[in-house]
Amino acid sequence: MAQASGADGNGASASVDPSRIEVIAPNFKRRLSGVTSTIIQLVPLQAKSIGIAVLGPGLPAHLPRLRWPQLPALWRKPESRRARIWHARRNVEMLGGLVLRGLGAPLKLVFTSASQRQHKGWTKFLIRQMDAVIATSAQTASYLDVPNTVIMHGIDVARFAPAPNGAKAIEALGLDSGQHYAGCFGRVRHQKGTDLFVDAMIALLPSRPGWSAIIAGRATAEHKTFEQALKEKVEAAGLAQRILFVGEHTNISDWYRGLSLFVAPQRWEGFGLTPLEAMATGVTVVATDVGAFPELVVDGVTGMLIPRDDLAAMVAATGALMDDDAAREAAGRAAVDHVRGKFPLESEAARINAVYEGLWVKG
Template identity: 30%
Template sequence: MSTLVTESPIPTKLTRPQSKQRLRVCHVSMTLRTGGLERLLVDFGRFHNRDQYELSFVSLGPVGQPAEDLQAAGFDVETLGMPKTSKGAALQKLKTLLRDGQFDVVHTHNTYPHFYATLAARWAGISTIINTQHGRGCGSGWKSHWQFRIANRLATRVVGVSADATKLCQSQNPASASRMQTIWNGIDLERFKFTGPRNEPTAISVARLSPEKDYATLLHAMQLVIQHEPRFRLLLVGDGSERARLEQLATELDIRQHIEFLGERKDVPDLLRKAGFFVSSSKTEGISLTLLEAMAVGLPIVTTRVGGNPEIVVEGETGKLAPAQKPEALAAAIREMLDEQPLWPTMADAARKRVEQHFNVRNMVSQYEDLYQTCVASK
């Protein structure tokens, strides 16, 4: 097993050619720290077909627990040390790493790694390059659009994690639209066993406490809900830059006693089982893993009608959708959910079945592996 490094030297094991009986795939991401994308990369390692594929992982920047998990499972993991390492030096080192590793496929994740790793892969003589966009499109700034279009001209296929994301990517780069497709994210159903909702007016939300999750809207909605149901409580799981501001807002709205700020936790499956339903107030989403995890446990969902959320939640069947950034509308959806408490078990069953049918991580990994085979064969 290689030693996880924190700077930019080229490792020896990662670049040593292995058996050509299996396709060698190198995943390249911005970081390997805690997050939904990084959890998916760990799942790629856990559930890939070991008889046909040999995986390695490269992070352009910082690493954390996901990198340690992958390394503990026997995978080679490398970080190029950006931003401390200059872009030019990182590009050169990545090219050397990909060339010496004799990779068949380079799989990049999101726009920044897509741009740099695609250039490095082409420079190294690798022709099969897959990119996955994990959010809504390639980003909002002109630089992201420029990088996306340049990289797409050299890449083999671009995958959106939702139909919404794919459609947006196609609009951002019409010239490459024909090489874009959708593969829904998935979760490990074995980790999230079905238990069903707890029969009490408690909701749970799991996410980074960051601006795009818009928890301020949820807190304002809670103030309105509590007037309708004084027993209503929220378990808020996660940490981030917005935590102090949200705690202050909860105090100002006089709802602090109704919220438990639980911070970042490793026992999310157990915490989900303590709630009656799941709630989210995000302004943007690709395919939310936390929604899928909650549905797998058997929680009805109240969330915003953004990104891939309507592809996950079936209105009236597995949950309720509300417009984003509208506290009154979100509060109305939460009140409806509370009033329909006798229907929660039925929603729970439907939620679990939907995840089993469409969002199983094993199926997701298998679809990517089929894509690898198709693209390599076409080259």
């Protein structure tokens, strides 16, 4: 059943009819996070075939939304199902679903796990109460003690697509179209390996005048000192005009289109979408072997995988691709085909909906 309600004419989210809502996607964290972004991208696609609504703060108005005063309606079954799905992605949301079900709401509970670490006892307890569990990668699944379905994240391959004209894409960013650019996008912090990227560029760029580097992303308050130290290191190396800190941008897909090479230098990652976004844009990737990266990047085909926290390996792999235009461009073409074939966002939404259908079939 497709969702019938959305935003009203003033851009405010219109209330939905709870009787037509089959799935609830709770979001109990106001601050933007990867989980929030996942909900924002998936719900509109899921709503094309099922009745789904979000619940909670920090989400845009265009999403179908169940409001808090409508919560008592959850104690009545939806008109087309024997139970609603409550799809949690955080501990607090699993707990919320358990409380509601314990109070008599007819709910089936689903949890998506993206963690790649041993769960604490409380989390394990909550997960065991779920009716279905989704893991975002095979690596994530290895940390789960319950049956699960691996559904990897997808991306919007229409938004992240190669530039028709690379030089014009670079010029549109206000950059020098005569340069190649290597990029590192995401939060600026030690965990993300931003310092490794900076050190690699300091090692590589002096002997490669045709290359520059872009660091796009925000440093939160606790990481401002870390970012400032990196800028000072770049300045001391005489590369402030070629290693650019451009901050956070909402049009990040345009920045990918300005790149010739992308480096994902993370020391730790839960999943990590940036290699997919780069590859979908036709940009070959050098990525560390963390998170889902080994399941995203086809080593030697769409890019290169290197050990985490290994600066020498990063310099060697990145330098090799900088120096071989043919190999880099071939990997970029293969990357586009790879992402479009295996990681479209529509496929992720359809597979999640199939998990719901499996629960409804069981009754």
